[in-house]
Amino acid sequence: MNIELITFFIFSTLLIFTCIKVITSSNPVLSAINLVFSFFLSAVLWLLLGAEFLSIILILVYVGAVMVLFLFVVMMLDINIAKKTAAYIKYLPLGIAVFIAFNILIIYFFINTFENIDYNAVKNIEIISDSNTQNLGYLLFTKYIIEFEIAGLILLLGIISAIVLTYRKNPKNKYQNPTKQISASKKDRLKIITDLKE
Amino acid sequence: MINIALLLLLTPLIGTLILLYLQNSSKKLTIIISNLSILFSFLLSVYLLILYISSNASTLSKDVLVFADVKIYSLAFGLYIDSLSLVMCTVVTSVSFLVHYYSISYMKDEKSFNRFFIYTNFFTFSMLLIVLSNNFFQLFIGWELVGLSSYLLIGFWTKKNSAIKANYKAFLVNRVGDIGLILGLCLIFISYNTTNYNEVFQLKDTINNTNINIFGYTFNTLSCICLLLFIGAMAKSAQVPLHFWLPDSMEGPTPISALIHAATMVTAGIYMVARLSPLYVLAEDVSLFILYVGSITAFFLGIVALVQNDIKRIIAYSTISQLGYMTAALGASLYSLAIFHLITHAFFKALLFLCAGSIIIKCHHEQDIRKIGGLRRFMPITYMAFLYASLSLIGFPLTSGFYSKETIIDAVGYYGHTIPYTMLLLSIFTTTLYTAKIFSKVFFGESTLHLDSELKNKENDFEMLMPLVVLTIPSVFLGIFIYDSLMLGTLFGTSLAAQELVVSFYNDYVINSLNFFLHSFLTINFLILTSAIIFGYFYYYKKSFVIKTPSFIKNILTEEYGFNIFSSKYIPEFQNFITKYLWRRVDISAIDNGFVNNTSYFLNKISHKVRKVHTGFIYHYSLTIISALIILLLIIGYKN
Amino acid sequence: MIPISYYLILSTIIFTISIAGIFLNRKNILVLLMSLELMFLSVNFNLITLGNYLGDLTGQVFVFFVLTVVAAESAIGLALLIVLFRSKKSIDVDDLSELKG
Known part of the structure; x- marks a missing residue:
């Protein structure tokens, strides 16, 4: 029993526990906090797998940005936390049954498929240094540059759509409409009045 | 070529x-x-x-x-x-x-x-x-x-x-x-796998030995084909x-x-x-059937012509009767004789019809021979043409019709088909009689029509008379011209089967055309012919005696054996009954209500039931998706 | 060296927990979105694990993109949530049954 395995077991147990807490706690704030914990824990596990950059990103971006966003929404929405535990308990056996069935099936699959896997199937990757971050950056900016750009566009899209969806015009605000200003013609403004004396 | x-x-x-x-x-x-x-x-x-x-x-x-x-x-x-x-x-x-x-x-x-x-x-x-x-x-x-x-x-x-x-x-x-015909063609195609004449002829013997099973009864395939085509x-x-x-x-x-x-x-x-x-x-039983059909047609429908009064209808019945002769010849396997009669009949019957047309035009589309009369005086060319055509039709010696028709009758008798022979013989009498009827009524006697006096003395146009004159020639002379070569099989030798029947009949009975002509005066055919002419002369022309036909026979004849009423009354009624039944039972109750309306009705019911599945709750949907995933995994796992 | 199946089993468990969260959850959509986050997390787990064990960095690159997309997704999802709350004054899952047949 080496230290690696012990770490894995401790953190995975905690991870499962926090995940369960995420879906069971009745208070969304608690759920969000537990989600943050689960992200932290999985970041540790990713470190074990040698994905240093991604584990840092997970904490920075997820915990720092996305989860904060969640918390903000929870606070903004003024949700009354009504406890509907009756329905919850009613459906719990079904949930557990599905959980077990699905787990058994997928685990059975994974064991069957990956038990005798050839770990050296893919080895022709270009490694420029020992650092995971350097390697990843190299790969991102050479081979996957187009995908990287598209990812940026997707983020931009996310920003725009989030703004468009939530943006509300305040009727009290006074503002100019440039389109209308440009399309105004002479006839709308000028009125030629002929000699009134006639 | x-x-x-x-x-x-x-x-x-x-x-x-x-x-x-x-x-x-x-x-x-x-x-x-x-x-x-x-x-x-x-x-x-x-x-x-x-x-x-x-x-x-x-x-x-x-x-x-x-x-x-x-x-x-x-x-x-x-x-x-x-x-x-x-x-x-x-x-x-x-x-x-x-x-x-x-x-x-x-x-x-x-x-x-x-x-x-x-x-x-x-x-x-x-x-x-x-x-x-x-x-x-x-x-x-x-x-x-x-x-x-x-x-x-x-x-x-x-x-x-x-x-x-x-x-x-x-x-x-x-x-x-x-x-x-279609069924016959299908049967030919099924059994021979081809529709080409020559290929079919080559395979005929092998097919003759096979049988076909229809509703549990077995028939000879070739006979079946022949019957259906017939x-x-x-x-x-x-x-x-x-x-x-x-x-x-x-x-x-x-x-x-x-x-x-x-x-x-x-x-x-x-x-x-x-x-x-x-x-x-090869299909001998079918040939016998054809022979009887032909002779029955020749005899019985010839009689119907006697009671008709429309000039064209009389000629039409005479056509049916003459076609009966041809069919009888086909049935007796005397194919070249049938074709011979077909050719001569084509000419003299066309001539008869064209003469009738000429008469009809002259009489302003009056077709009733009781009203027409005395046309001999002012339509001499038509009169002559009609005379020759009629002589040919009744088989007066030396004309074309004589050679073709008498040969068929004699050959049918020669090969021992007694009943058809009798019927064909008797229909000579009727043929002569109705011809005499038209002749005496149309060209002699008095007209009840009031024809224009300036038209009265004029024959029809040249366009109408020329074909009459031209058709007279083959009507009268074609028979004697091709008789010998046709009978000996030099004309149709290879294209018709069973030519040897005709040839042996020719050698035994006819010997040559002149002999046949001379011999014919001694036969019963000529006796019947002359007696019919004499009878017709006295009955229709001189009107020296009147025969009271029993009314029921006359009724049968004017009703044309009931075929007309059968076809125009009973069949439509039967059809009507069936179609009404089909309309009410099948179309309305089965198709309209059963299929069309019930389909929509059941669909409506089913969809009313099915729409309850759509609860609108996300968790129900996700549960469905997961269940499907589980089933999919189970299937894949089972396969592995 | 930890066997690969441990990681895979772990990710499966997280995945099924999140699925159970989706259809057990009757309270609000926010938790539903959090379940989705968990689901993505388990997928990322799989990608990283397999990439690591096969000695291929592509798995990690993929995770990078997944993170990007998930960020955008959660942003839009939360925006939708806000719009929904504005119109219905509730984010209760039980109230969202307009699709009912």
Whole structure:
């Protein structure tokens, strides 16, 4: 029993526990906090797998940005936390049954498929240094540059759509409409009045 | 030779097509094109016939155009050239040309003058298609086209109610026969895997030994084929019990009656049986059936002509009776005699019809012979032509009709078919009698019509008289001209089967044409003929005695054995009953309510049930998705 | 060295927990979105694990993109949530049954 395995077991147990807490706690704030914990824990596990950059990103971006966003929404929405535990308990056996069935099936699959896997199937990757971050950056900016750009566009899209969806015009605000200003013609403004004396 | 035959076949079609595009052109152009195309066709067929006979060429069967070539079967348009088809071509085109020429004058006051010539040209083409075809498929197409064009021509006067009914009747009765023909063709295709005549003829012996199972009964395949095809021929050639369309088809213009009843449509059935004689020879039971059908038709429908008063109907019944002779000859396996009678009959019957048309035109479309009379004085040419045609029809010695008809009767008797022989003999009497009836009433006696005095002394136009004069020649002299060569099999030697029957009859009984002529004065045929003439002379002309026919016999005869009432009353009623039943039970209750309405009803019910699945809750949907995923995984896991 | 199946089993468990969260959750959509986050996390787990064990960095690159997309997704999802709350004054899952047949 080496230290690696012990770490894995401790953190995975905690991870499962926090995940369960995420879906069971009745208070969304608690759920969000537990989600943050689960992200932290999985970041540790990713470190074990040698994905240093991604584990840092997970904490920075997820915990720092996305989860904060969640918390903000929870606070903004003024949700009354009504406890509907009756329905919850009613459906719990079904949930557990599905959980077990699905787990058994997928685990059975994974064991069957990956038990005798050839770990050296893919080895022709270009490694420029020992650092995971350097390697990843190299790969991102050479081979996957187009995908990287598209990812940026997707983020931009996310920003725009989030703004468009939530943006509300305040009727009290006074503002100019440039389109209308440009399309105004002479006839709308000028009125030629002929000699009134006639 | 093939190319010339193709040209001969296609000329009338080209004429039709040109006329179709020139429907609004002048009458003169229509006349020129239609007559020229048929004349050209006629000249080509005469040329081909002479070429064929003089060069002693063998039978030629060739596919000109292949429509579809599947591995097991090819659908082709082909020509079959031998003396039989060429002789038929010549007869068809010559009569057709004369009828065309005659129609110029007969139809001159007609509004849809051009339409008439389109139809007649197309009719000629369809008939030539039957005659020249080398496979059953093409035969069938020609058969249907002939039916179509006869339908169009019988109902040419589209505003005449009886004409519309008559053409409808002709079409439907022919359809009954066509069922037999189609079934026969299917059977041929199933059993021979080909529809080419020559290939079928080669396989005939092997098929003769096979049987076919229909509803648990076993039949000989070849007999079945022959019987089914003969049903088609029965409808086309107006044999009992599918004959009753023919008298009604007299509603069309008279030249059409001449064309349909003399040379083209009605002979198609006879021609087909003769063409397939190698098959029919083997099917002896079917041949016997054909013999009886023919003789019954010849005898009983000849009698009906006696009580008719419409000149065209009388001639129509006489046509049926004469077709009965041909069919009887076919049944007795005397194929060349049937074709011989077909040829002579084509000429003298066309002549009779054209004379009748000439009389009808003269009498302003009056067809009742009781009202017409005394035409001999001012229609001398028509009178002479009608006289010769009648002599030929009754089989007066030395005329064409004499040779063809008496030979059939004697040969049927010679081969020991007693009952048909008796019937055929007796129908000589009736034939003579009704001919005498027309003759005495139309050309002698007094007319009850008031004809214009200036018209009275004038014969019809040259266009109408020329065909009469021309047709008189073959009506009278053709028989003696080709008799010996035909009987000895030099003319149709290779194209018809069982020629040896005719040859042995010729050697034993006829010896030569002159001898046959002299011998005929001693036979019972001549006795019957003379007695009928004498009887007719006294009964119709002198009116020296009156015979009271029992009213029930007269009723049966005027009702035409009930075929008319059967076809126009009982069959429609039966049809009505069935269709009403089908309409109420099948269409309304089963299809409308059962299928259509119930489908929507059940769909409605099911969808009402199914829509409850859509709860609108996300967790229900996700549960469904997960369950599906689990099932999918289970399936994959089971497979692995 | 930890066996690969441990990681895979772990990710499966997270995945099924999140699925159970989706259809057990009757309270609000926010938790539903959080379940989705968990689901993505388990997928990322798989990608990283397999990439690591096969010695291929492509798995990590993929995770990078997944993170990007998930960020955008959660932003839009939360925006939608806000719009929904504005119109219905509730984000209760039980109230969202307009699709009912």
